[in-house]
Amino acid sequence: MEVSHSIRERTIAENSLVILLQGLQGEVTTVDLRDESTARGRVVNVDAFMNVRLEEVLYRDRRGRLSQLADLFITARNVRYVHIPDHVDIMETIQTQLTRIRRVRNFAGEKRGRKEYLKKKN
Amino acid sequence: MVLLRSVPPPSEGVRHEQAETTAVLDGKGLGAGTLYVAETRLSWFDGSGMGFSLEYPTISLHAISRDLSTYPQEHLYVMVNAKLNDENEAEMQENAHDQEDEDNSSEEDESEGITEIRFVPRDKAALESMFSAMCECQALHPDPDDEDSDGDFDGDEYNVEEAEAEHGQGDIPSFCTYEEGVSGLTAEGQATLQRLEGMLAQSVANTFHMAGVRTDEANGEFDDGMEVDAGSTMAGQFEDADVDH
Numbered sequence: 001m002e003v004s005h006s007i008r009e010r011t012i013a014e015n016s017l018v019i020l021l022q023g024l025q026g027e028v029t030t031v032d033l034r035d036e037s038t039a040r041g042r043v044v045n046v047d048a049f050m051n052v053r054l055e056e057v058l059y060r061d062r063r064g065r066l067s068q069l070a071d072l073f074i075t076a077r078n079v080r081y082v083h084i085p086d087h088v089d090i091m092e093t094i095q096t097q098l099t100r101i102r103r104v105r106n107f108a109g110e111k112r113g114r115k116e117y118l119k120k121k122n
Numbered sequence: 123m124v125l126l127r128s129v130p131p132p133s134e135g136v137r138h139e140q141a142e143t144t145a146v147l148d149g150k151g152l153g154a155g156t157l158y159v160a161e162t163r164l165s166w167f168d169g170s171g172m173g174f175s176l177e178y179p180t181i182s183l184h185a186i187s188r189d190l191s192t193y194p195q196e197h198l199y200v201m202v203n204a205k206l207n208d209e210n211e212a213e214m215q216e217n218a219h220d221q222e223d224e225d226n227s228s229e230e231d232e233s234e235g236i237t238e239i240r241f242v243p244r245d246k247a248a249l250e251s252m253f254s255a256m257c258e259c260q261a262l263h264p265d266p267d268d269e270d271s272d273g274d275f276d277g278d279e280y281n282v283e284e285a286e287a288e289h290g291q292g293d294i295p296s297f298c299t300y301e302e303g304v305s306g307l308t309a310e311g312q313a314t315l316q317r318l319e320g321m322l323a324q325s326v327a328n329t330f331h332m333a334g335v336r337t338d339e340a341n342g343e344f345d346d347g348m349e350v351d352a353g354s355t356m357a358g359q360f361e362d363a364d365v366d367h
Contacts, residue, residue: 035182035236049264053257057185068189069199071250073257077265078182078203099305106306 002045003097003104009048010101019101021046021082023093031074032081037061039072050076131175135161138255142244146197147174147206148237157198157241159255161262164200166241178263180204182236184256186249197242198252205235 002025004010013019021043030040031052041057057069084090138159145152145166155168164181167173182201187193243249304312 033183047261049261049268051257051261059185067187067192069185070188071253072183072185073253073260074183075181075260075265076268077179103306106302 003100004048006048010104012048014098014101016048018046018048018050019097020084020090020094021050021052022048023097024082024084024088027085027088029085030083031079032083033074034078034080035062036080039069039074041069041072044071046082050079052076052079052082131156131158131165131167131173132160132162137161137259138251140241140243140245140248140252144242145173146240146242148239154244157243157252159252159259161259164256164259176200176202176239178260179265181256181260184253184260186253187240193240195242196246196249197240198249198256200239200241200256202237202239203235204237206237 004013013022022045024043025045026043028040028042030038031054032038038060039054039057040060041054044053044055046052052074054072054074055070057072059067059069059072061067136158138157140157140159142154143157143166144154145157145168152166152172153168155166155173158165158167163175163177165173165175180203182203184198184200186196187199188196190196241252243252304315307315
């Protein structure tokens with residue numbers, strides 16, 4: 001399971017629940033879209049902006065018409081729900097993803113010292 | 123403006139270009155042309171220069187369709203969250219559920235604020251590259267309206283250790299803690315670390331036995347032939363010389 005190569009994306013993921021969705025890579029699940037269509041397929045990738053890429057998809061448009069799509073990319077804005085499969089342990093998935101991100105940070109050859117994006121002061 | 127008819131295809135940042143690609147806009151074929159997947163926009167133009175461009179924020183989804191029962195050719199399917207009207211200008215319409223009118227809407231999607239476009243390349247093997255290029259470009263245009271926005275994470279990168287030192291936490295050393303370091307090791311790495319530490323502890327403990335008293339601390343774990351048993355006497359080094367075979 002890959003961790004994003006982008007520092008910005010890793011930081012975003014580390015600080016939001018999108019990290020849970022990223023941990024679903026390889027799982028088959030259903031995504032409900034904003035227009036009430038649904039897509040069921042295997043999660044290929046979810047980026048930090050919550051764009052979802054699925055493969056081997058059964059797509060059901062809002063009228064209920066079914067079609068198969070080999071590869072599907074759903075823009076984040078159009079994702080309403082992502083179903084978490086019952087067998088997925090949510091806490092464990094999040095922990096595993098966090099560990100992966102931190103491991104990449106420590107050993108990715110980044111210059112000495114952890115680099116983060118400066119958070120805006122509230 | 124969402125569908126830009128008079129804008130030529132970009133010359134820079136073109137991640138993928140696919141010639142001999144037919145465009146079908148809401149079921150209407152536009153003939154063969156070239157698809158340009160560029161970082162700034164998605165464009166398609168036919169030989170005579172007629173065509174259109176799409177801005178990525180308006181694209182709801184894109185997909186590779188190999189399902190011939192839905193459409194007779196393999197193609198790249200793009201759903202745009204905007205409607206092309208007669209004046210060749212697109213209007214952004216929110217697909218809010220209050221706009222749905224199930225009773226009056228026709229079979230076609232024309233009543234909805236979406237446009238379905240199919241790009242049918244002559245070379246079907248190119249579909250994956252076309253799809254991937256679109257994924258990459260789409261990722262370059264995250265939703266600016268997103269509330270959970272990563273706006274908190276804009277700005278310059280800064281060195282965490284330096285910042286902490288400046289803020290008076292300089293007494294905390296900038297190397298990682300034992301736990302952090304160990305957790306970064308693989309299982310093999312951790313086993314190696316334990317073994318080395320054990321050897322270190324062993325050799326430290328053995329300095330108390332240099333007076334010549336042999337200890338029984340033979341530890342099977344270190345039985346790799348390299349272990350020096352500092353507790354053995356000089357005579358012990360040549361033990362095997364006394365053995366008659």
